[in-house]
Amino acid sequence: MDAIKRRSPVAFLSRPSRTIIRDHWEIILAFDNEGPGPWLVDLCHQPRWDLQDGRIGDLAPGGLAVPDAPGACGLENQMLINRMNGTQAALWHLGSEVAPVPADAAGYTDVTEATLFLALFGPRIFEVTEHLTNLDFGNPQRRTPFLLQGPLAHVPCQAVVLARGEDGSGGVLLTCSRGYAQDMVQAVLSAGAAHGLRPAGENRFMTWLAELEKHPGPNNRQ
Secondary structure: OOOOOEOOOOOOOOOEEEEEEEOOEEEEEEEOOOOOOOEEEEOOOOOEEEEEOOOHHHOOHHHOOOOOOOOEEEEEOOEEEEEOOOOEEEEEEOOOOOOOOOOOOOOEEEOHHHEEEEEEEEOOHHHHHOOOOOOOOOOOOOOEOEEEEEEEOOEEEEEEEEEEOOOOOEEEEEEEEHHHHHHHHHHHHHHHHHHOOEEEOHHHHHHHHHHHHHOOOOOEOO
Protein backbone atom coordinates (compact mmCIF):
# COMPACT_ATOMS: atom_id res chain seq x y z
CA MET A 1 0.00 0.00 0.00
CA ASP A 2 1.36 3.42 -0.96
CA ALA A 3 2.13 5.89 1.80
CA ILE A 4 -0.44 8.62 2.35
CA LYS A 5 0.44 11.91 0.67
CA ARG A 6 -1.28 15.12 1.72
CA ARG A 7 -1.07 17.96 -0.77
CA SER A 8 -1.33 21.70 -0.40
CA PRO A 9 -3.58 23.48 -2.92
CA VAL A 10 -0.89 26.19 -3.23
CA ALA A 11 1.84 26.18 -5.87
CA PHE A 12 4.43 28.96 -6.11
CA LEU A 13 6.67 29.56 -9.13
CA SER A 14 9.70 30.17 -6.89
CA ARG A 15 12.21 27.31 -6.56
CA PRO A 16 12.39 25.59 -3.13
CA SER A 17 15.84 25.27 -1.58
CA ARG A 18 14.83 23.13 1.44
CA THR A 19 11.89 20.77 1.95
CA ILE A 20 10.82 18.26 4.59
CA ILE A 21 8.14 15.60 5.00
CA ARG A 22 6.02 16.02 8.15
CA ASP A 23 2.81 14.16 8.92
CA HIS A 24 2.60 13.11 5.24
CA TRP A 25 2.90 16.71 3.98
CA GLU A 26 5.79 17.90 1.82
CA ILE A 27 6.62 21.24 3.42
CA ILE A 28 8.82 23.91 1.88
CA LEU A 29 11.16 25.26 4.53
CA ALA A 30 12.88 27.84 2.33
CA PHE A 31 12.90 29.22 -1.21
CA ASP A 32 15.76 30.60 -3.24
CA ASN A 33 15.93 34.40 -3.07
CA GLU A 34 13.15 35.13 -0.57
CA GLY A 35 14.15 38.77 -0.45
CA PRO A 36 13.94 41.25 2.47
CA GLY A 37 10.14 41.04 2.83
CA PRO A 38 7.25 41.26 2.97
CA TRP A 39 6.58 37.54 2.57
CA LEU A 40 3.78 35.12 1.75
CA VAL A 41 3.96 31.63 3.30
CA ASP A 42 1.82 28.57 2.60
CA LEU A 43 0.68 27.13 5.95
CA CYS A 44 -1.96 24.73 4.61
CA HIS A 45 -0.21 21.84 6.38
CA GLN A 46 -0.79 23.39 9.82
CA PRO A 47 -3.64 21.61 11.70
CA ARG A 48 -6.82 23.61 12.15
CA TRP A 49 -10.11 22.83 13.85
CA ASP A 50 -13.49 24.48 14.21
CA LEU A 51 -15.03 24.07 17.65
CA GLN A 52 -18.76 24.43 18.30
CA ASP A 53 -20.49 24.29 21.67
CA GLY A 54 -23.45 26.05 23.28
CA ARG A 55 -21.22 26.91 26.26
CA ILE A 56 -18.11 27.65 24.26
CA GLY A 57 -17.00 30.42 26.60
CA ASP A 58 -16.49 27.84 29.36
CA LEU A 59 -14.09 25.71 27.31
CA ALA A 60 -10.29 25.68 27.34
CA PRO A 61 -9.03 23.44 24.51
CA GLY A 62 -5.43 22.43 25.13
CA GLY A 63 -5.47 24.63 28.23
CA LEU A 64 -6.08 27.76 26.13
CA ALA A 65 -9.21 29.62 27.22
CA VAL A 66 -11.75 30.56 24.55
CA PRO A 67 -11.85 34.39 24.41
CA ASP A 68 -14.95 36.07 25.85
CA ALA A 69 -16.00 38.19 22.87
CA PRO A 70 -16.38 37.45 19.14
CA GLY A 71 -13.36 38.77 17.28
CA ALA A 72 -11.00 38.29 20.22
CA CYS A 73 -8.07 35.86 19.93
CA GLY A 74 -5.57 34.17 22.19
CA LEU A 75 -2.04 33.09 21.24
CA GLU A 76 0.00 30.88 23.53
CA ASN A 77 2.69 28.26 22.88
CA GLN A 78 2.17 28.65 19.12
CA MET A 79 -1.54 27.80 19.33
CA LEU A 80 -4.04 30.44 18.22
CA ILE A 81 -7.70 30.40 19.23
CA ASN A 82 -10.20 32.77 17.61
CA ARG A 83 -13.70 33.46 18.95
CA MET A 84 -15.96 33.60 15.88
CA ASN A 85 -19.45 34.01 17.37
CA GLY A 86 -21.62 32.93 20.31
CA THR A 87 -21.11 29.21 19.78
CA GLN A 88 -18.06 28.79 17.55
CA ALA A 89 -14.28 29.21 17.73
CA ALA A 90 -11.38 28.33 15.45
CA LEU A 91 -8.22 26.64 16.73
CA TRP A 92 -5.07 27.01 14.59
CA HIS A 93 -1.77 25.28 15.35
CA LEU A 94 1.23 27.39 14.31
CA GLY A 95 4.18 25.35 15.60
CA SER A 96 6.62 23.23 13.62
CA GLU A 97 5.89 20.06 15.59
CA VAL A 98 3.03 17.68 14.79
CA ALA A 99 -0.02 18.94 16.68
CA PRO A 100 -1.91 16.56 18.99
CA VAL A 101 -5.54 15.85 18.16
CA PRO A 102 -7.78 17.52 20.77
CA ALA A 103 -8.30 15.13 23.67
CA ASP A 104 -12.06 15.61 23.66
CA ALA A 105 -13.04 15.23 20.00
CA ALA A 106 -16.70 16.11 20.60
CA GLY A 107 -17.55 19.41 18.96
CA TYR A 108 -14.35 19.57 16.88
CA THR A 109 -14.25 19.52 13.07
CA ASP A 110 -10.87 19.12 11.39
CA VAL A 111 -10.78 21.69 8.57
CA THR A 112 -7.09 21.39 7.69
CA GLU A 113 -7.55 19.88 4.24
CA ALA A 114 -10.77 21.76 3.48
CA THR A 115 -9.28 25.24 3.71
CA LEU A 116 -6.47 27.45 2.47
CA PHE A 117 -4.14 28.88 5.14
CA LEU A 118 -1.66 31.68 4.39
CA ALA A 119 0.63 33.97 6.36
CA LEU A 120 1.43 37.49 5.14
CA PHE A 121 4.03 39.28 7.23
CA GLY A 122 6.99 41.62 7.28
CA PRO A 123 7.49 45.28 6.32
CA ARG A 124 4.75 47.18 4.45
CA ILE A 125 2.33 44.29 4.82
CA PHE A 126 -0.69 46.50 5.48
CA GLU A 127 0.02 48.39 2.28
CA VAL A 128 -0.49 45.04 0.58
CA THR A 129 -3.72 44.18 2.38
CA GLU A 130 -5.21 47.59 1.53
CA HIS A 131 -5.36 46.40 -2.09
CA LEU A 132 -7.27 43.26 -1.09
CA THR A 133 -9.97 44.28 1.38
CA ASN A 134 -11.91 47.05 3.09
CA LEU A 135 -11.64 45.24 6.42
CA ASP A 136 -10.04 47.55 8.98
CA PHE A 137 -6.78 45.83 9.87
CA GLY A 138 -5.42 49.13 11.22
CA ASN A 139 -8.17 49.90 13.76
CA PRO A 140 -6.22 51.49 16.66
CA GLN A 141 -8.89 50.36 19.16
CA ARG A 142 -8.16 46.69 18.47
CA ARG A 143 -5.20 45.09 20.23
CA THR A 144 -3.56 42.23 18.38
CA PRO A 145 -4.20 39.43 17.82
CA PHE A 146 -7.77 39.95 16.64
CA LEU A 147 -10.08 38.27 14.15
CA LEU A 148 -11.95 39.86 11.25
CA GLN A 149 -14.42 37.98 9.07
CA GLY A 150 -15.31 39.22 5.61
CA PRO A 151 -14.13 39.41 2.02
CA LEU A 152 -10.52 39.51 0.86
CA ALA A 153 -10.19 39.66 -2.93
CA HIS A 154 -13.99 39.13 -2.93
CA VAL A 155 -13.64 35.77 -1.13
CA PRO A 156 -15.20 35.10 2.32
CA CYS A 157 -12.28 34.76 4.73
CA GLN A 158 -11.24 34.65 8.35
CA ALA A 159 -8.25 36.93 8.90
CA VAL A 160 -6.28 37.33 12.11
CA VAL A 161 -4.03 40.35 12.58
CA LEU A 162 -1.19 38.84 14.62
CA ALA A 163 0.94 41.95 14.92
CA ARG A 164 0.84 45.56 13.76
CA GLY A 165 3.67 48.05 13.98
CA GLU A 166 3.40 51.82 13.66
CA ASP A 167 5.71 51.60 10.64
CA GLY A 168 3.25 49.44 8.67
CA SER A 169 4.99 46.17 9.44
CA GLY A 170 3.21 43.22 11.00
CA GLY A 171 1.56 39.96 10.17
CA VAL A 172 -1.79 38.54 9.08
CA LEU A 173 -3.08 34.97 8.86
CA LEU A 174 -5.95 34.24 6.53
CA THR A 175 -8.03 31.20 5.73
CA CYS A 176 -10.81 30.49 3.25
CA SER A 177 -12.28 27.57 1.35
CA ARG A 178 -9.66 25.40 -0.37
CA GLY A 179 -11.31 25.84 -3.74
CA TYR A 180 -10.25 29.49 -3.87
CA ALA A 181 -6.59 28.68 -3.18
CA GLN A 182 -4.81 29.50 -6.43
CA ASP A 183 -7.00 32.50 -7.23
CA MET A 184 -6.37 33.88 -3.74
CA VAL A 185 -2.61 33.32 -3.94
CA GLN A 186 -2.44 35.06 -7.32
CA ALA A 187 -4.51 37.97 -6.02
CA VAL A 188 -2.25 38.38 -2.97
CA LEU A 189 0.96 38.19 -5.00
CA SER A 190 -0.42 40.66 -7.53
CA ALA A 191 -1.44 43.08 -4.74
CA GLY A 192 2.01 42.79 -3.18
CA ALA A 193 4.15 42.93 -6.31
CA ALA A 194 4.84 46.68 -6.04
CA HIS A 195 5.82 46.22 -2.38
CA GLY A 196 8.30 43.39 -2.94
CA LEU A 197 6.07 40.56 -1.65
CA ARG A 198 7.64 37.17 -2.33
CA PRO A 199 6.92 33.55 -1.38
CA ALA A 200 8.89 32.30 1.62
CA GLY A 201 9.22 28.96 3.38
CA GLU A 202 8.00 27.85 6.77
CA ASN A 203 11.35 28.64 8.43
CA ARG A 204 10.92 32.34 7.69
CA PHE A 205 7.49 32.37 9.36
CA MET A 206 8.64 30.35 12.38
CA THR A 207 11.54 32.76 12.99
CA TRP A 208 9.18 35.74 12.77
CA LEU A 209 6.61 34.10 15.06
CA ALA A 210 9.25 33.26 17.68
CA GLU A 211 10.37 36.89 17.75
CA LEU A 212 6.76 38.03 18.05
CA GLU A 213 6.15 35.77 21.05
CA LYS A 214 9.34 37.04 22.73
CA HIS A 215 8.66 40.71 21.98
CA PRO A 216 4.93 41.18 21.34
CA GLY A 217 5.08 44.98 21.15
CA PRO A 218 2.83 47.68 22.60
CA ASN A 219 -0.21 46.87 20.45
CA ASN A 220 -0.34 43.19 21.42
CA ARG A 221 -2.17 41.55 24.29
CA GLN A 222 0.20 40.43 26.99
